[in-house]
Amino acid sequence: MPLSRRIRPRRAAALASVTALTFVVSTSAGTGHPTARSTAAGAGPVAPARGAVLGPCMITGGHAIQLSEGVPTGTGYSRSTGTVRALTLMVDFSDAPGPGKALDRFHEFFPKTRQWFRTASYGRLDYRPETPIPDWLRMPKPFKAYGIERGAPFDSGYRNLVQDIVSAADPKVDFREYDFLNVLMTPNAGPSALDTVLSVTFAGNTEAPVADGVPVANASFVYSRQDDGSGSYARTGYRVLPHENGHVFGLPDLYTQAGGGAVGHWDIMSEDWGANNDLLGWHKWKLGWLDASQVGCTSRHGTTAYTLTPLERAGGPKMVFVPLSGRTGYAVEVRTRAGNDEAVCRPGVLIYKVDANVDTGMGPVKVYDSRRDSGGCTRSPNVHAELSDAPFTPGEAFKDPKRGIRITVVGREASGSYRVVVTRR
Numbered sequence: 293m294p295l296s297r298r299i300r301p302r303r304a305a306a307l308a309s310v311t312a313l314t315f316v317v318s319t320s321a322g323t324g325h326p327t328a329r330s331t332a333a334g335a336g337p338v339a340p341a342r343g344a345v346l347g348p349c350m351i352t353g354g355h356a357i358q359l360s361e362g363v364p365t366g367t368g369y370s371r372s373t374g375t376v377r378a379l380t381l382m383v384d385f386s387d388a389p390g391p392g393k394a395l396d397r398f399h400e401f402f403p404k405t406r407q408w409f410r411t412a413s414y415g416r417l418d419y420r421p422e423t424p425i426p427d428w429l430r431m432p433k434p435f436k437a438y439g440i441e442r443g444a445p446f447d448s449g450y451r452n453l454v455q456d457i458v459s460a461a462d463p464k465v466d467f468r469e470y471d472f473l474n475v476l477m478t479p480n481a482g483p484s485a486l487d488t489v490l491s492v493t494f495a496g497n498t499e500a501p502v503a504d505g506v507p508v509a510n511a512s513f514v515y516s517r518q519d520d521g522s523g524s525y526a527r528t529g530y531r532v533l534p535h536e537n538g539h540v541f542g543l544p545d546l547y548t549q550a551g552g553g554a555v556g557h558w559d560i561m562s563e564d565w566g567a568n569n570d571l572l573g574w575h576k577w578k579l580g581w582l583d584a585s586q587v588g589c590t591s592r593h594g595t596t597a598y599t600l601t602p603l604e605r606a607g608g609p610k611m612v613f614v615p616l617s618g619r620t621g622y623a624v625e626v627r628t629r630a631g632n633d634e635a636v637c638r639p640g641v642l643i644y645k646v647d648a649n650v651d652t653g654m655g656p657v658k659v660y661d662s663r664r665d666s667g668g669c670t671r672s673p674n675v676h677a678e679l680s681d682a683p684f685t686p687g688e689a690f691k692d693p694k695r696g697i698r699i700t701v702v703g704r705e706a707s708g709s710y711r712v713v714v715t716r717r
């Protein structure tokens with residue numbers, strides 16, 4: 293195990309209400325990437341495949357929830373299937389001039405981010421990062437003048453910054469050609485990511501400055517390098533960007549004020565440091581990467597048997613959902629060490645509760661630990677340890693006696709599929 297610096301637990305989302313529209317700022321995995329979203333309409337993502345059978349599993353949150361786990365995702369976010377074009381600009385300042393070539397900064401994140409989404413989406417998201425301006429885009433004011441700090445609201449620092457980015461880029465960029473914006477800041481702007489994470493996404497923000505007739509409604513900003521000193525930066529440091537882009541597609545933060553203890557390393561919206569990881573099956577369904585035929589919905593009483601294939605592999609049944617109400621339910625999926633999941637130390641059946649009525653950063657998802665207080669099985673740095681052995685294995689069962697629900701792992705097949713039986717009394 294390499295010596296590494298332990299990343300401090302990240303602080304929670306900062307909330308800020310702005311304007312008449314409901315407008316929340318949440319933060320990213322860690323020290324904090326605010327995600328603002330207004331409730332105004334816009335071009336929404338492709339709705340997940342529906343079916344009458346899945347209706348009871350399409351849980352939704354109340355109106356007060358800004359960034360919800362509900363299905364389908366609200367309007368105003370970027371599409372998450374098909375070809376998506378990400379305008380990617382490398383930005384620097386007179387008091388933080390970009391070191392070296394701007395395209396070297398770009399290559400810290402690409403092609404890795406594009407490949408991460410291709411793998412996670414089973415090829416359904418064709419993510420095209422585009423750099424119509426291949427050099428550093430110099431802002432007219434020094435970095436300090438924008439007053440950017442962790443949890444900073446959109447107004448007025450980010451509004452000024454976005455306005456200046458639009459003015460500087462507009463002669464060479466037609467903003468209508470892109471689905472969202474990535475701003476790769478020069479890494480010397482602001483504090484070290486070990487001290488505080490500034491990276492932030494403003495999503496569904498139709499109040500943002502307008503460029504070429506369209507608001508810059510979905511924009512991710514990435515700052516200093518998430519280098520934990522473990523020597524893995526070159527391989528895994530890009531992962532802050534897929535996390536931030538998760539917000540432009542409408543995903544909430546799964547880490548809370550207490551850190552990654554609710555979901556651990558089972559989703560990049562929970563932990564984007566350390567070894568590569570995937571998204572929960574729930575998120576893949578929400579993003580339109582799973583078909584209706586790949587999701588089972590256990591809303592009726594009785595006993596139902598399912599065979600689930602590993603989430604990281606394309607094709608086959610991936611998730612069972614057991615709704616408890618119109619807001620919440622249990623999700624069941626198989627996680628193994630494959631695809632983007634490179635740190636799984638106890639493969640098996642992951643069971644978690646999804647609550648569409650809990651907001652970003654407040655714990656909308658909770659993973660159930662089949663081995664509580666075990667300390668976990670991972671030896672990977674910056675992977676939440678306790679939940680690393682959370683999956684249930686054959687012979688084990690998750691029980692909710694109060695609601696008469698039992699989820700039993702019956703067996704594992706040679707193919708790697710798991711047989712699961714759900715009983716609802």
Ligand SMILES: [Zn+2]
Binds near residue numbers: 318321539
């Ligand atoms: Zn986030």
